[in-house]
Amino acid sequence: MTAEQPFPRAKRGGRKSIGGLALALLVAAYAVSQPQLNDRFGWQLPGFSSTAQTEPSSERPPSERPSSERPPAVSPATADVPSRTTPSGAAPSSPEPAIASPATSNATAPLYGLLTEEGNERYRSPAGLLYTRGSQEGHRLKHLERHVADDPDRPGPHGVFDGGMPGALVTVDAAYRQALAGSKTTRKDEDRRTVYTIDLGKRVGYVGGSEGQRRRNPIAKRVRLVLEQDRVITAYPL
Amino acid sequence: MPTPRHSVGPCPSCGDGLGGIRIYTSPGGTTYPLVVCDECDAVWTEPDLSRRPTFPDPEDARSPIDGQPLWGADSHWADLAECAACGWLAQVDPTLHHHGPLPADDDPLATPPADVPPADVPAADVPPADHGDAS
Missing domain, CATH: 1.20.5 (Single alpha-helices involved in coiled-coils or other helix-helix interfaces)
Incomplete structure (x- = not known):
């Protein structure tokens, strides 16, 4: 044997x-x-490289993740944006301080590297959207800032853009261009207002708020854009 | 505080906004409520979101009742007592309650506070409250 x-x-x-x-x-x-x-x-399958650690996890709410796991900017176009980055290279989720006082910003430098000031606190995006005074926050850009960070105590859903303010502005512009092209877009008109819902086909943020928290912060691929002509009233991912 | 404490429902116009109850004090000292979407500024003069809202000037939003600024210092999100005082308590959606700095008894799912006036008190008799949340 x-x-x-x-x-x-x-x-x-x-x-x-x-x-x-x-x-x-x-x-x-x-x-x-x-x-x-x-x-x-839109899955969150883990990878083998170090990028797997920077991808957002579907198991934990984004608000509980360390900054190194925060989602990156949503579009390669944001590479042109002089956005703030954390030491880990992840895009910030907190609002840019520059918008705290749009009127006092340098008029020659585009706000967030994107917006051109037209006077009277009006800012024009590359796609042609106009951000003006208004809203509870006093300026539509300040209102948009609400949607670059989660508000888990807020009743209902609260859409949160990836990539901080630069990422949000780029995504809103991309959504607007797609809406004008009529691609994967629904449109509702009410008086002077137009409400677009645009499916961008890729992650642009996540659903936060109390409802988002209950649903484990699902990713968002669509953008709702409320306009009066070219004036932005609000925009958020869903 | 940017989020309404008490809302009658999600905004049917924009979707994610809250139709919050907001209290306004007129120059004469009388008060009145409006339902205002905290997301898109849509305004209802009655707590019925199936009605057609009005959309104020996007750069200079004003109350359709007396023309004061929609988000001015003479207005604030209503607390539970004010919702009751203006007769809109029954329209409050308790699942949309946002806990703010007020004690937990402001939660409509809990027992309303004893000093809540009866719901048939005219809105003009609602005492103005200074909550410091006007923007």
Whole structure:
């Protein structure tokens, strides 16, 4: 019997090799398909590289995640934006201090690297949207700031944009362009107002507020945009 | 405080906004309530969101009753006693209550405070309250 031992051992070793090869192939297939699956279905499958740690987790509300796990800016266009970044490189979720007083900002430098001041505290976005005084916060940009951070105590849903104010402005512009093109957009008109709901087909933020918290902060791929002509009344992800 | 304490429902116009009850003090000292969406500024003069709202000037929003600023210093989000005093308590959606600095008895799901006036008190008799939340 002892003379027969090497053969079965070799056979077992062969099985291990085949099993290891199959496992390696599965791992490789997963690594290749994981980003596509996440992007296509909005899943949050973990990856193997260090980027997996920077992807938002669906298991914890974003408000509880460390800054290194906060979602990045939503569009490559934000690379042109001189946005603040945390030491980890993640985009900030807190409002930009510059908008605390739009009227006192440098008139020659675009606000958030995007908005051109037209006087009288009016700011024009690259897509043509106008942010003016108004709202409970005193300025529509200040109101938009409410939607770059969660408000978990707020009753109902509260849409939160990824990427801080620069990310929000870029996303709103992208939504507006898509709405004008009529692509994946629903439109409701009421008096002077137009309410667009635009499906951008990728993550632009998440649903916060008490309802979002109850639903474990699902990702948001759509934007609701309330306009009066080109004036922004409000915009938020949903 | 940017979030209404008591709302009659989600805003049917914009979707995510809250139709919050807001109390206004006229120059003569009388008060009246409005339902105002904290998201899109839509205004209702009655606590019935199925009615058509009015949309104020986006850059200079004003009350449709007396023309005072919609978000001025002479207005604030109503507390529970004020909702009762203006006769709109029955229209408050208790699931949309936002807990602010007031004690927990402001929660409509709890027993209303004993000093809540009866619901048939005219809105003009609601005493003005200084909550310091006007913007």
